[in-house]
Amino acid sequence: MTKIEDFIAGRSPAEMYETYLVPGFFKPFAEQMIENAVAGSKYIDVACGTGIVSRTLAAKLDDNVSIDALDMAPPMIDVAKQQTVSSVVKYHLTPADALPFDDALFDGAFCQQGIQFFPAKEKAFEEIFRVLKPGGRFYAAIWLPAKEANVVFASFEKAIGRHLGEDLLPLGPFSFGNLERLRRLATDGGFNIETLESRTLLTVLPSIRDLVLFDVLFLGRPGADGSLQPVIRPNDPAGDEIVEQMIAEMTEDLEPYIGDDGRLYTDATTYFLAANK
Template identity: 35%
Template sequence: MTIEENGFLLVPDNPLAAVDPWDLVAEEYAASTISVMRPFADRAVRLAGLSDRPVPPRVVDIAAGPGTLSLLAAEHAERVEALDFSEPMIAQLAEAVRAAGVGNVEARVGDGQALPFADAEFDAGFSMFGLMFFPDRARGFAELFRVLRPGGVAVVSSWAPADRSTWMQMSWRALGSADPDIRPPAPNPESLENPEVFEREMRAAGFERVSVVPHTVEMVFADADALLARLTRGIAPLALMRRSIGDRAMAERIEAMRSYLTEHYRPGSPLTTTAYLGVGYK
């Protein structure tokens, strides 16, 4: 089984399913990914109907990363419990909470496959591009279901296939220009990039009224250098690549990518990326 992170191939039994690569990129991830992640988080909050509830809900954000969704949810929630298995990511989240002056978000280190919460504790639960990485997705969905109250809603997101994203296609072509052995992933019908699998796994966990909604975000960059910076900052697979091949070889690859993007990206032209948001109710 394979999955993707910002268009890069991931395999659950490789180091990218562990905490180490996310620890490596936590600071840059927080700074560089918000332009992509925030629109999806905003859509998830709206799909969950947080602002429509007569009583502010209790919310859990699983694999919360630097807290992009947690901070949006906090605007409508009584309390948000944000959990991630990377301590540096949680440190970034806690700092963002302090900087925003938010008093209703609790950030903690923890495992999304063994949540440290009681049964039926939350009105809404989220996992934005997190549960898709779990080695045991069924367990992740089951834990999310367990901690929701009857009537509670869950929203989980996963990337759509690379061929639905001009952003991912550009990323893979740039990487391939630096190393011809790097190829884009083949479509994986057994992952959450398949809406039928997505819906089936949510229903198997007990969720009802399940829907899988596509959402597309458009990004525009001033020039190739701006695009390159977004492609290479805070990306866990590239952090592992750098550690594997060394700084000098990585610098050479980045320069090859720069040359490719200078030739093939027209400044100001839009690139898109699409995700699926699975919505289910307990």
């Protein structure tokens, strides 16, 4: 059994994503995103992943609201349903550029770290604009390039490029990161921009070993169907040496950020958009 196979231990990438990335890396930004959410009764969470924005929003609001959360990845939706206790959240398997909702239906829309993955970004913005009520607000977050967003993923990208090829870079989550392009997408989609800025929060990532073993599975090569394929095949014994080299190099790079518990404590920076219809 390879190191990656031993690490997986029967878990899906979506389950590991929820375990390793959501609590310390995505939840802090989800909490900040909903702080000033417009008052209303109907919300939509686009590219919801395992549902952290919807779950955080549901915990803040009363039971008289509804939240429609959507994603294109069935495993993400499955984990989101397992993690969600609130009855106000409904999950849908649907793309962002063809929303199955009537015009002017929602008071607020959210999209945390999904825009960079949309194949038809302009259409997605138009669709989000369409389903918002007049005066409805759209809140979105999208990472800066890795070298500006977070030292951990900057180190990971460096290791990926060295051992597996520069053609894999930038990694998908950090592949957009252009403030002016984000501005154009919003204004061309019909939105009035209220806020467009970078925001930095302290985040917690798993140990370097866990991060590398997970991310060589999760942050991979684009497949023909748009899915990400692992950069190292889990059953390839040759991958063990590469993984160990990456762990050693990143441990040296990131020594100042390693806590007593072995986890990584670092700032992360994202672009934040607040706009209205």
